[in-house]
Amino acid sequence: MNDTTGNAADQDADPNDGRHETPTERLDRNWDEILQELRVIQTGTQILTGFLLAAVFQSRFSDLDDYQRTVYACLVVVTILTTVMGLAPVSLHRVLFRQRAKATIVDSTDRFLQVTMGGVAITLAGTAMLIFDFVFGRAGGVLAGVGVLAVVCMLWVVLPRVLRRRAAHGVGSTTSNDRRE
Template identity: 35%
Template sequence: MTQDERSPGRGRDETPQQRADRLWSEMLQEVRVCQTGAQILFGFLISVAFTPRFADLPDFDKNLYVATVVLGVIATGALVAPVAFHRFLAGHDMKPELIHVAARLIATGLATLALTIAAALLLLLRTATGNPPAAWALSAAALLWFTTTWLVLPQIVLRRATARRTAAAAASGGSGPAEDR
């Protein structure tokens, strides 16, 4: 195999197909945790409508419940979709395309999962505490936590690593390794 057939500058000595296989395997491991959590949360959400107390909820809480269930459906669907995609595309030599689409589906699933959890927390706290302002504040804080840990922190780490690599490459007079995406 020639150097041109490998992925130069990726920090690994692998072919594009090996890289695609590795990335797909990593994506599956990552999404398994989210899929399970989303499915369990969705299952619990479905059962809420069948409790005796549900009929006594104010209209706002019933509407919040419906919105939460719909978000849960979207999150679950987006997080399970890469598996269905793989089933249809397996054997068609399309793993790079699969990875590209699956990454976006997983991002969508994570975003809607965060919204589902925040909305479920809001509904729970409104019902359990009877204190809507506190419920809103705590739910907003949870959503801020997800945004910080799932989006902001990884971007900060990525920017710092990129800056270090750029500085190291400039100091050595060459180009550093490319990002492993």
């Protein structure tokens, strides 16, 4: 976690990155970057939630067995909670707006986004599992759910950490200007 309070060494401040920004400017930049991520995640979670909520009104919904209904109900709960987490930074910003709490807003929103990404991963894997279970049977559903979760873990957890480790050790073709985040 980046320390954005300015009281300790700020991991986001690289003196060789060509930026000459104050801690406040850095917080503003970080907030702008987080807003872009929020736009993507909020849209995605709302679409997933809408899809799951609409599914219950489809004529074939009654064909689901007890296991599939349980999975569906769990997915609805997870996707609603994920949507709530993805929208929480809006409320946080509204309450703390003009309270000189930008560092708190940025740090808290970062945490909200991390939890939201976890909820999206569970929702994507569970939705794949439910659909493939319905179409191809239990084994197909489990295989699809595990497969999606494996791909998500590789792309969202493993790959970023590998790239971060490489960047920290100066491995790769990026320049210091490319590593400004």
